[in-house]
Amino acid sequence: MGAIYLIRHGQASFGAADYDALSPLGFEQSTLVGAELKRRGVEFAQVRSGTLARQRDTAATALKVLGCDVPVVEDERWNEYDHVDIARHHAGGAPQEDSREYQRLLDAALTAWVGSGDSGPCTESWPAFLDRCTAALAELVGSLGKGENGLVFTSGGVLGAVAGSLLGTPGPGLLKLNRVTVNTGITKLASGRGGVTLLSFNEHPHLEGETARLLSYR
Structure with missing residues (x-):
């Protein structure tokens, strides 16, 4: 059974002229999540990212640490609302x-x-946002072979909508899960004959203990 790892981007630049830019803390978080993925020893057959700068820069930073040379496919369907x-x-x-x-x-x-x-x-309605997020996930699942793993760099709203949808409550999922997602938190899905299942949400062991000072939600 394969797995899909969904990573929220590192901290953006709240209050700055360009919110979409990763903050210095965001780059530190991205380095740590790359090290966490490397520690887990997971190999990835497919890598996706939204087209937002904070998503792309998180991907580039984490993948460098991970040592993964799989080309990143950018897909705007993974972008935040x-x-x-x-x-x-x-x-x-x-x-x-x-x-x-x-x-x-x-x-x-x-x-x-x-x-x-x-x-x-x-400009984009909630149903349209949900449809594009779930379509992006379905496309990724369809591109993976048996036992292969996928990796996605995306945003909190997408994570909340996808996790909520898998639990059968997409609207409440967005509203309740989105606000507690941490920067570079890891959400893990299992993909198999029975479909896609939510295994874990918002894991962040790389932001605990000695690195807890780097934990952020916005």
């Missing part, structure tokens, strides 16, 4: 100043976004 667009339409905009207040406003905006379904005002 547009938090700026969602906050603009469902929260009247949310300035990136205080992270706790921003999270409170974003949580409310995401709840409204999910609740609005196909009729919402955002």
Whole structure:
């Protein structure tokens, strides 16, 4: 039975002019998750990444440490939802100043976004986001041979939606799981004859003990 490892990107640059850039902490986290994957001794037949800079840079940094030379296939279906667009339409905009207040406003905006379904005002609706995330996963699963493993560098909203979908509750999955995902957390799925199963969510042993100071959620 093969497995798929989904990695949330390292810390982005909250409050900066370019949010999408990895912060210095994000690069440290990416190095650590690469070392954790190497420690596990897993070989990967397929590697995917979203097209966002924070996802691509996390992938490049982690893969260098891992020593994996499998080409990274970039696929925008693994990209995060547009938090700026969602906050603009469902929260009247949310300035990136205080992270706790921003999270409170974003949580409310995401709840409204999910609740609005196909009729919402955002450029991408919740159903469209969910469909592209699950389609990206299905494509990856279909590309893997028997017993082969896949690796994906993506974002918290995608992880919440995918995990929630596998548990049969995609909407609550996004709203409840997304907000607790840690930067470079590892989510593991099993792929076999019975389909895809969620084995673990948000593992982060590489950010515990002596490296706990590097743990971040945003």
